[in-house]
Amino acid sequence: xxxxxxxxxxxxxxxxxxxQLAEAGHRPVxxxxxxxxxxxxxxxxxxxxxxxxxxxxxDRAFATEPIDAVMHFAARSLVGQSMTNPELYWSTNVCGxxxxxxxxxxxxxxxxxxxxxxxxxxxxxxxxxxEAAPQRPTNTYGxxxxxxxxxIGDFVRAHGFRAMxxxxxxxxxxxxxxxxxxxxxxxxxxxxxxxxxxxxxxEAITIFGQDYPTPDGTCIRxxxxxxxxxxxxxxxxxxxxxxxxxxxETSAMNLGIGSGYSVAEVIARxxxxxxxxxAAKPGPRRSGDPARLVCDASRAQAILGWQPVHDLDAMIRDxxxxxxxxxxxx
Numbered sequence: 001x002x003x004x005x006x007x008x009x010x011x012x013x014x015x016x017x018x019x020q021l022a023e024a025g026h027r028p029v030x031x032x033x034x035x036x037x038x039x040x041x042x043x044x045x046x047x048x049x050x051x052x053x054x055x056x057x058x059d060r061a062f063a064t065e066p067i068d069a070v071m072h073f074a075a076r077s078l079v080g081q082s083m084t085n086p087e088l089y090w091s092t093n094v095c096g097x098x099x100x101x102x103x104x105x106x107x108x109x110x111x112x113x114x115x116x117x118x119x120x121x122x123x124x125x126x127x128x129x130x131e132a133a134p135q136r137p138t139n140t141y142g143x144x145x146x147x148x149x150x151x152i153g154d155f156v157r158a159h160g161f162r163a164m165x166x167x168x169x170x171x172x173x174x175x176x177x178x179x180x181x182x183x184x185x186x187x188x189x190x191x192x193x194x195x196x197x198x199x200x201x202x203e204a205i206t207i208f209g210q211d212y213p214t215p216d217g218t219c220i221r222x223x224x225x226x227x228x229x230x231x232x233x234x235x236x237x238x239x240x241x242x243x244x245x246x247x248x249e250t251s252a253m254n255l256g257i258g259s260g261y262s263v264a265e266v267i268a269r270x271x272x273x274x275x276x277x278x279a280a281k282p283g284p285r286r287s288g289d290p291a292r293l294v295c296d297a298s299r300a301q302a303i304l305g306w307q308p309v310h311d312l313d314a315m316i317r318d319x320x321x322x323x324x325x326x327x328x329x330x
Contacts, residue, residue, distance in 0.1 A: 002241055003027045005067045005109075007052065007100065008074030009045075010037025012171075012182045013115065013226060017071055018044040019175055020230045026237075029065045031058075032074065041180050052096030058103035069111035069237060070104060072097065075145070078188060079119070082140035093144035094151070101155050111240040112152065113164045113233055118222075118254070118293060120146040120167060128296040131167070131252050149252065156250045164236035169222035169256035169295050171229055173315035174322035181322030182226070191223070191316060194267055195323050198276035205278060207263050209285035212292075218263035220292040222256035225310035225318070229255050235304040256295035257308045266312070273316045 004021055008014040009030030014037070018028035021044070028045035033052070048064060050057030052074055061067070075093045076082065082089045104112065119142030120135045137143045155161045172191040174181030182192050197205045210217040232255050239251075261269070264280075271278050300306045310318075 001025050001027060002068040002237065003029060003066050004237065005029050005031055005061060005065070005070045007031045007070065007072045008037065008115075010034060010039065010041050011073060012184070013229065014071070014073040015041035015044075015180050016175060016226045016230045017073065017233055018042075019180060020227070020234055021045075024234055029061070029067065031061050036076075036184070038183065052099055053091065055099050055103060058099060059106065062103060062107035062109065067107065067109050069113070069240060070100070070109060071113045071115075071233060071237070072100060073115045075115070077117075077141060079139045079141050080188075082144070086140040089140050089144045093141075094147050097148045098151060101151065101161075104161075105155070105159055110159070110161045111163075112161065113236050113240070114148065114152055114166070116149055116165050116167045116252070117142060117145045118167050118169045118256075118295060120149065121293075123290040127292075128258065128294055129254065130296040131254055131299055153250055161250075162240050163250040164233075164240055165250065165252040166229075166232060166236065166300075167252065167254050167295075168229065169224060169254070169293065171226050172223050172319060173225040173227060173310065174318040175227065176318070178318070178321040178325040181319060181325075181327065183327045190221075190263065190266055191270070191319050192323065194270045194278060195274070195316070195320055197278045198270055198274045198320070199323060203279065204281045205267060206283040207267075207280055208283045209289065210282055211285075214262055214291055216262050216264045219289055220260035220262045220294065222258070222260050222294040223266075223312055223315060224256050224308055225315045228257075228308035228310055232300055232304060232306045235306055239304065251303065253300040253303065254295040254297050255300060255306075256297050257311075258295060258297050260292060260294040261312055266316075269312055270316050270320075273313055274320050
């Protein structure tokens, strides 16, 4: 059993990590300031309320629990907001991560699984994006995540850390049984937005751009179920914990299913899965939206033995069940 500090453990992906860690016999310890997370999602292990920008909070967390490793999810993650308020993103994401790494070093903790993003690649013109693709982010959010990757690499080389870096594509879905799921304020992700339209909570779903060089003119993205995504994190944690004699290593891996769905296809599949009438309306292209982002996840499959098992219909069905349950209540 490992005791794992989960930063951002009250958020969408962090809460699912805590659930799977607990199911696997580990002890997840949530570290969260609730700036975006939900208290109702903290149900799989103890909570240490704190702020990454406060080094004393981090030192208290490492002194309170016998931490073996860290899963680092805490971050600001709205692309549009990152462009209008970059100082918030550089402070929270980068300075907060530096505080975390320094606190880990002081506490003698050298293993970290980091939640990065495909946004570090920017707009590559590739059918499948490998980890070796140039990292040229086009927004502040992606730039901060790339800076954290670089910082972690420096700690690996200088201080003997071991790190697993996962670059996510589009994450969707919810836990089986609708125990926890995806809920943001404001909501910006396509699958929950379409489901809100299916539930009558919004008049229509806006399709931003219908003239892209894709089969139906709408953007194509790679979607991965949150349960599959977190399964890769547990495999990564096992690799870090199982090779104590190999400190000073880092691995970066893409997480996606290796095929894409267009915005129009996501809407059509949601109509089919839910049986709901979903109105859609055209909107202008959004600046910086690439036509196609689909990952090559063969490295995670080869090194970790990871294999995603959920398709888009399963992601939509689980999210639909979660939203019909009513979501988190503060």
